[in-house]
Amino acid sequence: MFRSLLIANRGEIACRIMRTAQRMGIRCIAVFSEADAGALHVALAHEAHPIGPAAARESYLRADRIIAVAKATGAEAIHPGYGFLSENADFAEACAAAGIAFVGPPPAAIRAMGSKAESKALMVAAGVPVVPGYHGEDQSEDHLAAEAARIGFPVLIKASAGGGGKGMRPVLSPAEFREELAGARREAKAAFGDDRVLLERYLQKPRHVEVQVFADSEGRTIHLHTRDCSVQRRHQKVLEEAPAPDLAPALRERLHDAAIAAARAVGYVNAGTIEFIVEGDDAFFMEMNTRLQVEHPVTEMITGLDLVEWQLRIAAGEPLPLDEAPEAMGHAVEVRLYAEDPGADFRPSIGRLSRFFGPAQRPGVRMDTGVRDGDRITPHYDPMIAKVIAAAPDRDSALDRLHTALTETQVAGLSTNLGFLRRLTAHPAMRAAELDTGFIARHAAELIPPPRETPARALAAFAAVYLERLRLRIESASPWDVCLGFRLFGEGEQLLLLRDEARLRRVLVRRRRGAMQVVVDGGTPISVRADLSVDLRAAIDGVWHRVPFTVDGDAIALTFGGEDYDLRLVDPHAPLGGDAAAEGRLSAPIPGRVVQMLVSVGDRVVRGQLVAILEAMKTELRISAPADGVVTHLGCAAGDSVEEGTEIVTLAPVEDA
Structure with a gap:
């Protein structure tokens, strides 16, 4: 087993990996950006090294700096966590060239599954069913429009090189296609440096079901049951549970078999997740995540296994600890606590956590986090605060236990989705397992109520x-x-x-x-x-x-x-102003970069019209006119970096223009 491990990540996953590695007697080395100098993962590590400025591209995405720290500290292995360099084949190869073990799959498997188009072709060859679509090399706008028409609307545009909902746009009609294609390409280019896309038939009420797989270097591959990750906003997961509820036994076995076949088709080693779209009795391969998943705790809770320990042992050359999956014990549910405003289309929020504490420690309840009281959620990284997980002998009891844990959790200082999660775990449709990827949109009125009066x-x-x-x-x-x-x-x-x-x-x-x-x-x-x-x-x-x-x-x-x-x-002696003075002034809600300005001075706009697009915290924010008016001033241009509160567009009422 390794004596020392460098964790090339941050936040809750870095803390999670350290907890297991330290229990195994492994010395843990952290890396951190300037924004994370006081972060929890830095405090927990045996030693921690700075690797650059706050921007991920200058720190956590700098493979050269991370490997230099590993060499300087004598780290025998690097665990990439998830995100950043975890699915970067070049980084895995650089680790091998430096004589450092990469805790993950072989570079060839990462490359094969990192391209959605290539992975679809491999799955077809392996007999794994895929969603009808287009995965070709011709990326011209006209050809893609023609392929969309052949597939039939609605279609789904997806970034070929990535995941996490970036570069993913459903298109309901031909009239919307070219505009949505341009937006998907912008997001894909910004997130992955690659604007290629693929097209798929857009299923109307799909479930997102995945299978956890593990493989060792001796050629053995097993599954560790299913997870349902259907409850999503902006194509990003909010609630996950294991095993996936209400699957026919035959369908569940088909998913297990298809997942193992998919892993074997690319010579997979270590932990991975095969994701499927399920509608009725049909199941189609969607993609493979060649890393540990955010939702891995629910699998740990129903199996009693530590998946990080399995990863480390397999990376060290040990065989799989088991020849087949242990029987699932009960049910587990996880929610992701984010710094975001559900009432503003889940817009990310930033600020200081003036109060943060989780549920009382007790069997069946777990919270994974990388922040503490007083820490700041910055615009530089994903705004997840914590994962709250609960397990029980059955699904209803697990949801009850999770809901209680969420009522005990307290967060203050910025907008979060905590209230939304409490309503979600108590919702009758959730209790009835009426799951599909449109769940949140369908029940938005109850899950995201309008502003209310404090009793x-x-x-x-x-x-x-x-x-x-x-x-x-x-x-x-x-x-x-x-x-x-x-x-x-x-x-x-x-x-x-x-x-x-x-x-x-x-x-x-x-x-x-x-x-x-x-x-x-x-x-x-x-x-x-x-x-x-x-x-x-x-x-x-x-x-x-x-x-x-x-x-x-x-x-x-x-x-x-x-x-x-x-x-x-409210100070009764404070001067008037504030909102009235700012009327008609559209400002950046958080720091970001202006992707596109869609109006010019003198343009007349109508309420709801899109005037600018801002990219921040891995998300495109669409700035729309709050009322009819005339553009009187532009405060920035496409490509500009803006701080929170920076003026984007100023509007005047039509009669005043």
């Missing part, structure tokens, strides 16, 4: 706990410095102005003999008692509630009754 009881509980904590913090100060409504005669009162997602809220608090009377928006008084001796708690009508919250400047993240609320303290 009066939540505001009352928050005000009581917030002011009581403030009082205890400054009780030793001079009475003239304590702004808590002190009066020599009569009742003192304090007014908090809070803005929630819906409107400005007035919360008036009066103290009465140890308790507080709270009036929200002039409504019925609510009697509240705060207790900070154990936790942030408040009693409303004798019933105690936990009221965890974080105040970061004027921003407040509040949890009450299992729901999260974002509030903002």
Whole structure:
């Protein structure tokens, strides 16, 4: 077994690999960019080395720098994790040339499966069914349009060189094809440096089912059961579970057999995942991920295996520990907790995690993360905060356990999909396993409700706990410095102005003999008692509630009754302006690069019209006109790098232009 291992990745996967390697007695070496100097994976490593600036292309994608660190530290092996260089055949070859073991498959297998077009041809030759489509070399726009017409609409455009939903566009009609093709090529070029695409028939209600495979250098290949990864947004997975539910036994066996045949067809070694599109009783090969998957914990939970340990042992030349898959034990479900705003089409968000803690540690619940309280989610990398996983003897119990774990998880400081995940795991259609890749879009009204008003009881509980904590913090100060409504005669009162997602809220608090009377928006008084001796708690009508919250400047993240609320303290003496001054000014929501400007000064636009495309955090953000107007100013040009808040386009009302 290896004595030392370099982990050429970051975040939760780097931490995950270190946990196993250190348990095996292996010295762990981390690499980090300037943005990750204080990251958790750096703190956990035996030693850590800087490899460049924040941009991945100048650090985590620099194979030469990573191999130089491996040589300097005497690392015997490099684990690439997933993403970055994990599916880079040139990197695998460079490791071999340097005399360093690459924890992954042979370069030839990576190349064969890295091209969607080539892998489809190999699967056809191996007898593995594939989705009807076009995988040819002629990439001219006219030829692709003709092939799309031959396949029949709707069709799916996919980047030939990559995955993760980048460069993937469904096209419903011929009129949309050329525009969507251009967008898919831009995304593919930006993500993979290769703008070639392939076309496939677009299935209407497909499930995304995959099979975990392992192979050793002695030619043995086994499967480790199925996973369902159908619940996706922007073609990227949100929830995964194992085994895939509601598959007929014969279909499940066909998937197992096809996955093993696919791996053998390319001489595969180590961990890999064969992904299939399943619709009814039909199953078609989609692609192979030649690496460990983000969703590998659900397979570990139902098999009791450590897949990273298997990877390391096979890379060291050991045979597979088992000759066939162990029987699946129960059911496991995983969700990906992201820094993103589901209400804004899952737009990534950046900022500091002013509060972050996961569920209580107990059997059947697991959280994999690479961040801590106070860490920042930056625009440089994927915005995943953590994976939360739960397992139980059956699917319903696993979902119950996961939902409870999510209610215990707290995140504050930036927008996340935590509330969305809680609603997802409780949704009746999820409980009924009515799964396909359109699940989120079909149930968006319930999963992504419109902005809501914070309940009066939540505001009352928050005000009581917030002011009581403030009082205890400054009780030793001079009475003239304590702004808590002190009066020599009569009742003192304090007014908090809070803005929630819906409107400005007035919360008036009066103290009465140890308790507080709270009036929200002039409504019925609510009697509240705060207790900070154990936790942030408040009693409303004798019933105690936990009221965890974080105040970061004027921003407040509040949890009450299992729901999260974002509030903002309003200074009643602050000058007017803000939103009114910015009306008509379209700004960059996060740092990124301007891909395309679609309007010019003087153009008249209508509400919803696309005016610019911004690329940020591996995603294309489409900037649209919020109302009819006339373009009066352009703040940037195609190719410009922009910071959050940078003006993109300024519009004036038609009558003012």
